Amino acid sequence: MGNLLLSNMSLKIIEITSQQTLSIRHQVMWPTKPLDYVKLPNDNEGLHYGLVLCNELISVISLFINDGEAQFRKFATLENCQGKGYGSLLLNEIMQIAANQSLTRIWxxxxxxxxxxxxxxxxxxxxxxxxxxxxxxxxxxxxx
Ligand SMILES: CC(C)(COP(=O)(O)OP(=O)(O)OC[C@H]1O[C@@H](n2cnc3c(N)ncnc32)[C@H](O)[C@@H]1OP(=O)(O)O)[C@@H](O)C(=O)NCCC(=O)NCCS
Structure with missing residues (x-):
């Protein structure tokens, strides 16, 4: 897995590959469709981040930067982990990353x-x- 961005023992936010986002995207967003359905054509141009709880990836988000602006897409937390603040931790981290990269806008x-x-x-x-x-x-x- 990629760079460590935030950690407090059992909880970490890290950079991941687009491949690593697919299972959660699929389970949470489109479980009845084939896995390929949750792939984005420009996934290889994106930055992908995940929240790991007790060694399990439970929340993912993908960031696409163009012309100094960032779009986040495919934000998903495993259903049994939703509503506990994990997605908010991940989104706050993405906001920080966007601000640190001198981007003009996140949308x-x-x-x-x-x-x-x-x-x-x-x-x-x-x-x-x-x-x-x-x-x-x-x-x-x-x-x-
Ligand atoms: C959207 C999503 C990624 C958020 O992830 P999450 O881990 O559930 O996010 P959080 O737990 O931080 O916040 C979710 C809600 O729980 C609330 N919450 C956060 N911590 C909480 C806590 N400790 N106790 C109770 N509620 C809490 C948040 O205020 C938020 O409430 P709101 O939706 O009424 O504003 C998740 O719900 C999901 O995967 N949804 C399905 C896919 C989807 O719609 N993705 C968005 C596409 S862009």
């Missing part, structure tokens, strides 16, 4: 019903909205 496509979650990380709603697969999305951003 994501958020489900409309999850905007309150991202607001906690200093992100705000933009005017860009769309519907995909019957789900309402809005672009959320944090400008540094």
């Amino acid at each position: 994501c496509n958020a489900r409309q019903n999850k905007t309150d979650f991202y607001t906690k990380f200093g992100m705000t709603i933009t005017e860009k909205t769309y519907v995909k697969g019957g789900i309402d999305f809005v672009v959320m951003e944090r400008v540094f």
Whole structure:
């Protein structure tokens, strides 16, 4: 596994490969589809991070940097570990990484019903909205 970014004994945030994100993406987001369905065409251009609890990878997120801006995608925590603050730890780390790299903005496509979650990380709603697969999305951003 890659560089250690944060650690407190049983809990670590590390850089991982895109390959290592796939199992959690698949289990959490699209369990009924083939594994290939959760691969992104530009996965090899992304930075991938994972939260490891007691040697088990339980939460993943992928960061794609273009023109000084970062988009995070495929943020997922194993279902039995959700709601315990692990995803927030990981997202805070990603915010820190983006800020340290002198990026101008970090953004994501958020489900409309999850905007309150991202607001906690200093992100705000933009005017860009769309519907995909019957789900309402809005672009959320944090400008540094
Ligand atoms: C979105 C996701 C990655 C968040 O990961 P997580 O590990 O559950 O994140 P957290 O536990 O930090 O936060 C989740 C919720 O639990 C709450 N929470 C955090 N720590 C908590 C604690 N100790 N006790 C109770 N609740 C807590 C958070 O406030 C948050 O609440 P909210 O959703 O009402 O805002 C996860 O829910 C997931 O995998 N969802 C399915 C995939 C998905 O929708 N991904 C987003 C696509 S961009």
